[in-house]
Amino acid sequence: MTLEGFAGTTSVVTGAAHGVGRALAHRLAREGSRVVVVDIRAEDAAVVADELTAEGADALAAACDVSSRHDVAALGERVAAWSPGGVQVLCNNAGVFTPRHAATATHEDWEWVLGVCLWGVIHGIEEFLPGMVASGQDCHILNTASMNGYVPSRHSTLYSTAKYGVVGLSETLRMELAATRVGVTLLNPAAVRTNISRAEETRPTRLARSRQDPDDAAFADYGLSPALEPEQVADLALEAILSGREAVFTDQVLKPLFEQRFARILSAFDVLPGPAAPGPSDG
Ligand SMILES: NC(=O)c1ccc[n+]([C@@H]2O[C@H](COP(=O)([O-])OP(=O)(O)OC[C@H]3O[C@@H](n4cnc5c(N)ncnc54)[C@H](O)[C@@H]3O)[C@@H](O)[C@H]2O)c1
Structure with a gap:
C-alpha cells in the first residue's frame, strides 16, 4: 500500500x-504531519522543533544518538507517549561521513561510521517497524543511503x-x-x-x-x-514516498557510473560456460 498523504x-x-x-x-510538517525531530545535537534539534511549532505544526525535539540501541529504545518510549496513535513515517536519515582509508583507519573510525550510518538505520527499524506492521495502517520507511551505497569513491571505504x-x-x-501496508524507499543523494x-x-x-587523514577531497x-x-x-523524497517508488537519485551524472559498475559485475559472468546448446536428441 502507498501512503496517500502526510x-x-x-x-x-x-x-x-x-x-x-x-x-x-519542515516538509513533512508543512504537509500536516506531527514530527519528532531526532538528533544527537540536542540544542539544534530543539531549535528545529521550535521552528516547526512557530509554523503551526506539532513537533517534539528528541536528543538521541542513533548508534546507541539504548538511546533509540528510550526514543521509542518517548514517541509512544507523545503519539499514542503510533508512527506512520520513519525517516532513518542521520549519517556521518569521514574520508578514511582502511589501511589507516582505527577500529573506532569503523565503529563510528557504521554505528551511525548502518546501526542507526537498524535501530530505527527494530524500534518502530513492529508497531507499523501491527497497526495495519499505511506507513512508510525512508532510509537515507547515498550514491556511495552503489558506487564507491576514493576514501569512502567506511562510508560505502x-x-x-x-x-x-x-x-x-x-x-x-x-x-x-508498510512501504520502503531509499534516498540516495549525490x-x-x-x-x-x-x-x-x-x-x-x-x-x-584515525591515525591519518587522506590528503585530497573525498x-x-x-x-x-x-x-x-x-x-x-x-x-x-516526499514525492517518491507518495508514489511508492523504491529509490530516489539526485544527479544524472551518476547514471553512467552505475552502468560501468553493472557492466563490470556482469563481465564476471563471461568466464562461465554458457548453457549447453540443445543437441539433436533433446526434445
Ligand atoms: N550531504 C551530502 O552530500 C550527502 C550525500 C549523500 C548522502 N548523504 C546522507 O544524507 C544524510 C543526511 O546528511 P546531511 O548531508 O544532511 O548532513 P548534516 O551533517 O547536515 O546532517 C546530519 C545530521 O545528523 C546528525 N547526527 C550525526 N550523528 C548522529 C547520531 N549518532 N545520532 C543522531 N543524529 C546524528 C547531525 O547532528 C546532523 O544534524 C546522511 O545519512 C548522509 O550520509 C548526504
Whole structure:
C-alpha cells in the first residue's frame, strides 16, 4: 500500500537538526504531519522543533544518538507517549561521513561510521517497524543511503560499507514487507549543500580519531553536478514516498557510473560456460 498523504500522520526523522533531515522535517510538517525531530545535537534539534511549532505544526525535539540501541529504545518510549496513535513515517536519515582509508583507519573510525550510518538505520527499524506492521495502517520507511551505497569513491571505504548495507537492508525489507501496508524507499543523494563536512563535531569522545587523514577531497573523482539544496532533496523524497517508488537519485551524472559498475559485475559472468546448446536428441 502507498501512503496517500502526510496529514494526520506522525513522523520520526533522525538527523533532523540540520541538512536533509531538517528539510524533511519542515516538509513533512508543512504537509500536516506531527514530527519528532531526532538528533544527537540536542540544542539544534530543539531549535528545529521550535521552528516547526512557530509554523503551526506539532513537533517534539528528541536528543538521541542513533548508534546507541539504548538511546533509540528510550526514543521509542518517548514517541509512544507523545503519539499514542503510533508512527506512520520513519525517516532513518542521520549519517556521518569521514574520508578514511582502511589501511589507516582505527577500529573506532569503523565503529563510528557504521554505528551511525548502518546501526542507526537498524535501530530505527527494530524500534518502530513492529508497531507499523501491527497497526495495519499505511506507513512508510525512508532510509537515507547515498550514491556511495552503489558506487564507491576514493576514501569512502567506511562510508560505502555502511551505505551498501543500508541499500541491501532496504531492498530486502521492501520485498519482505510487500504484503503489508508498510512501504520502503531509499534516498540516495549525490552532492547536497549540508553540514556533513562538520560531522566530526558529533563524534563521541570515546571513539578516537584515525591515525591519518587522506590528503585530497573525498569526492574529487566524480565530476558531480553542483550540490542541491536540502529542500530540493526533501521534495524528491516526499514525492517518491507518495508514489511508492523504491529509490530516489539526485544527479544524472551518476547514471553512467552505475552502468560501468553493472557492466563490470556482469563481465564476471563471461568466464562461465554458457548453457549447453540443445543437441539433436533433446526434445
Ligand atoms: N550531504 C551530502 O552530500 C550527502 C550525500 C549523500 C548522502 N548523504 C546522507 O544524507 C544524510 C543526511 O546528511 P546531511 O548531508 O544532511 O548532513 P548534516 O551533517 O547536515 O546532517 C546530519 C545530521 O545528523 C546528525 N547526527 C550525526 N550523528 C548522529 C547520531 N549518532 N545520532 C543522531 N543524529 C546524528 C547531525 O547532528 C546532523 O544534524 C546522511 O545519512 C548522509 O550520509 C548526504
